[in-house]
C-alpha cells in the first residue's frame with residue numbers, strides 16, 4: 001500500500017474532493033514578475049497512480065501533454081462516449097499517471113514573503129509534493145491551481161517540486177468534451193512571491209457612462225491585517241482614492257473584520273471611450289495596496305473596458321445597442337501540442353477570426369488559456385466563457401448526483417473569479433451537454449449573486465423551454481436548431497429571451513451550406529441575434545506516417561496551406577490505434593489544423609461584411625454601414641466592373657460618411673459599356689490603416705451587385721461538318737481522355753455520409769451506374785446519342801446532341817430521372833482531359849470554392865488558378881473544389897493550348913485531379929494520387945451541402961428534383 005497520504009486518499013475516485021490545500025481563485029494576475037518553471041522536467045509515466053515511482057526518469061517539456069511527447073500513451077479521440085467502461089465516479093485500474101519533478105532555487109530575496117506555486121493546468125487530477133511533503137490536490141483541468149508554499153520552501157535554498165498528474169478520474173466524467181483525450185501539465189507553471197499583506201482579489205466594474213468601481217480584497221498570509229492599510233488606483237495616470245463612504249457603510253454594517261479587508265475605489269471617468277468588439281478601447285488600471293506609512297505592499301494591473309451588457313425584452317444589448325453575435329466555438333488547440341497554446345498562437349487564431357468577420361467566441365467547452373481573454377479584450381471579441389463541465393456520456397446521472405455538486409459549483413465559481421474583469425466576457429456558460437439538474441441550479445445561484453452584471457446561459461437548461469423563465473439560462477441558446485424553428489419561435493409571440501444558437505453551422509469537411517440563409521433569417525426576424533458556428537478548428541494532429549506517432553514539437557513547419565508535408569498526415573480518431581474512437585468527427589472546423597482558412601470562412605466574411613451594397617436602379621447603388629458602433633472611415637475601397645465578355649475595369653471609390661445602420665445612394669463610377677454581356681459591380685473593401693488585427697490594405701469584404709443579366713449564346717452550326725462519335729456513342733476528341741458521360745453522384749461529403757444521403761445513393765447504385773447505348777442517330781448535321789444509365793432504383797434516359805459549331809462542338813444534354821431518384825448528388829456531365837492543362841480561367845463565382853448553398857461569399861468575376869490549387873484538401877477526402885455559377889471557363893496547358901467551355905447558363909463546375917471514386921476510396925488526403933489529366937464536372941444541378949453531419953440538412957430549394965433536366969455547353973479548342 002502506498003503510504004503517501006495524497007495517494008492513499010485516492011482523490012481520483014472522489015468527486016466530492018475538488019481540491020485540498022488550494023488557494024481560492026482570483027483575478028489578480030501574477031504572471032509578470034514570477035519565476036517561470038516551464039521547460040524540461042524529469043518525468044516518468046506510471047501505469048496507475050498507486051504504482052511506485054522508479055529510478056527510470058526521462059524528460060518532458062512543460063507545458064505539454066505527454067500524449068504528444070513520445071510516451072506510449074497516445075492521444076485518443078471520442079465524442080460522446082467515455083474512453084473507458086466505468087460508471088462515474090469510477091475509473092479503470094490502468095490509469096496513466098505522469099510524475100513530473102524538478103528542482104527550484106528559491107530566490108534569497110523572497111525571505112519574509114509569501115511564496116505561491118501556480119500550476120496552469122493539469123489533466124485531470126493534480127497532486128503536488130514539495131521536498132516529499134504533500135502540499136495539495138486540484139481538479140478542473142483547464143484552470144490554474146495555486147498553493148501557498150511559504151511554510152514549505154526556504155528562500156535561498158533549493159526545493160524539489162513534484163507534480164503527479166493522474167489521467168483518468170471522477171473528473172474525467174465531467175470533462176467528457178468532444179475532443180482528443182490527453183494527459184499532462186498543459187499550461188505554464190510558475191512560482192511567485194508577494195508581501196504577506198497582499199491583494200487577494202480585485203473586481204472591476206466599468207460602465208459606458210464612465211462609472212468605475214474597483215473592489216479590493218486585502219489579506220495577510222495568516223493572522224491579522226496591520227492597522228492603517230489603504231488602497232489607491234490609477235486609471236490612465238489619473239489617481240483614484242479609496243472610497244470613504246464605502247468604508248463608513250461597511251463599518252456601520254459591521255462588515256469589517258481584522259482579518260478580512262475590503263476596500264473600494266470609485267470614480268466617474270469623463271468622456272469615456274466605451275469598449276465594444278468594434279471599438280475595443282481599454283484603459284490601464286493599476287491598483288496599489290499601501291501600508292500605513294504609504295509604502296506599497298502589493299500592485300495589481302488590469303485593463304479596463306467600459307461597457308455594459310443587459311437583456312431588455314428579448315434583446316441582448318451591449319451599451320444599449322442590440323448587437324449581432326457572429327460567433328464561433330473555439331477550443332484551445334494546436335496540431336503539435338494539443339491543448340497547450342502560446343500567446344502568439346492564440347493571437348493568430350483571434351486575428352484570423354477578426355479578419356473573417358467574427359465578433360464572438362464561445363470558449364467551448366472550458367475556460368481557455370488566460371491569453372485568450374487578454375487578446376479578446378484587446379482585439380475586440382465578445383466571449384461566452386464556459387465552465388469545464390461536460391458529462392455527456394453520463395449526463396443524466398451526474399446532473400443531480402450530489403457527489404458532483406461541489407465540482408459543478410467549484411468549476412463555475414473559479415471561472416468567474418478568474419475572468420470577471422474582462423470586458424470581452426459578456427456571458428457566462430454553465431458548461432455543455434450535461435443534461436440539466438440541481439447541480440446546475442446550485443452553480444447558477446452562486447453565479448447570479450456573485451456577478452449580477454452578466455447574463456448566463458446553458459443549453460441543457462434552455463432546451464427545457466426556450467421561453468421558460470425558471471430554467472438556468474437567460475438566453476435561448478439551442479444547438480443546431482433549424483432556421484424555421486428559430487423563426488417560428490421568434491414569431492410565436494411566446495419568445496421571452498434572446499435567441500442565440502450556441503452551436504450551428506457544423507463545419508465538418510465540405511460544409512456550412514445555408515449559412516447565408518441563416519443570416520437572412522436572423523437579420524429579418526426580431527428576436528434572433530446570431531449564433532456560434534461549430535467550430536473553429538479541425539482537430540487533426542500532425543502524425544508521422546512511418547511509425548504512426550504524433551510529430552510533436554519536432555513537426556514545426558511540416559505543413560503548409562492546410563496540407564501535411566510528405567510522410568505526414570493529419571491524424572483523426574482511430575489513427576493512433578485508439579479504441580474506441582469517433583473517427584473524423586473532430587475534423588469539423590472552419591480552419592485546417594494549421595489555421596489555413598477553409599472556403600467557408602469567406603462565406604462568413606461576406607455575410608458579416610461591415611459594409612453592404614444594395615442595388616438602386618441604373619444610376620447608382622446604395623451603400624449601407626452594417627456595423628453597430630463604427631463609421632466607415634477605417635475602410636477604403638475600389639470599384640470593379642466585371643463584364644462576362646470583356647475586361648474588368650477599376651475605379652477608386654469614395655466611401656460616404658455613414659453612422660452605423662445608415663445608408664446612402666452613390667453614383668455609379670462607370671458607364672456601363674453597351675457590349676460585354678453580363679455585368680457585375682464589385683466594391684473591393686480593405687483596411688485604410690493598420691488595425692490591431694490586420695495590416696493596412698487587408699481585404700475585409702467584397703460586396704457586389706449585378707448590373708446586367710446574362711445574354712444567351714447561340715452558337716452558329718457549321719453546315720456539312722459533323723462531330724466524331726464512336727460506335728458506342730462517345731465523343732472522340734484529341735484533348736479528351738474520357739468522353740463526357742452522365743453522372744448523378746459525388747464523393748460523399750461528411751454531411752452526405754453522416755446525414756444518411758450517401759447511404760441512399762449507395763443503395764440506389766448511383767456510384768456505379770451502368771451505361772448502355774440505346775441509339776446513335778447520325779445524319780448530315782447533329783449526332784444524337786441516347787443512352788440508358790441503369791441502377792437499382794431504375795434507369796435514367798440520357799440524350800446528348802452533338803453539333804459542330806463555329807470553333808467547336810455544342811453538346812445539348814437531357815437527363816430524365818425517374819421519380820424514385822428523389823434527391824441525388826448531382827445531374828451533370830463528367831469528362832477527363834489528356835495530360836497537359838494545368839491552369840483554369842473562369843468567369844463565375846470565385847476565386848475560392850463555392851456550392852449552391854454556400855455561394856454568397858464568392859463574387860462573380862474573372863478568376864484563374866492552377867488546377868492543383870482548385871481542390872480543397874479536406875482531411876477526409878470528399879467532394880471538393882467546386883465553383884458555382886460558372887458561365888465559361890478555359891483550361892490552359894503551359895504551351896498555351898487548351899480547351900474552353902461555354903455554358904448555357906451559370907452552372908456548378910469542378911476541375912480537379914481526382915475522380916469521385918478516388919476521393920471516396922481515400923481515408924486521408926495523403927492517400928490521394930493526382931491523375932495526370934483533369935477530371936472536369938459540368939453540373940446541370942448540384943445538391944446543396946447543408947450541415948447534416950450534425951444539424952439540419954440543406955433547404956429544400958437546394959435539392960435536385962427528379963424529372964427532366966436540360967443543359968448544354970460548347971467545347972472549343974485553342
Ligand code: IPT
Pocket residue numbers: 079177178365432433479480503506534585588950
Ligand atoms: C455538440 C457538442 O456540444 C460539441 O462539442 C460537438 O460535439 C458538436 O456537437 C458536434 O461536433 S453535441 C451534439 C450531440 C449535438
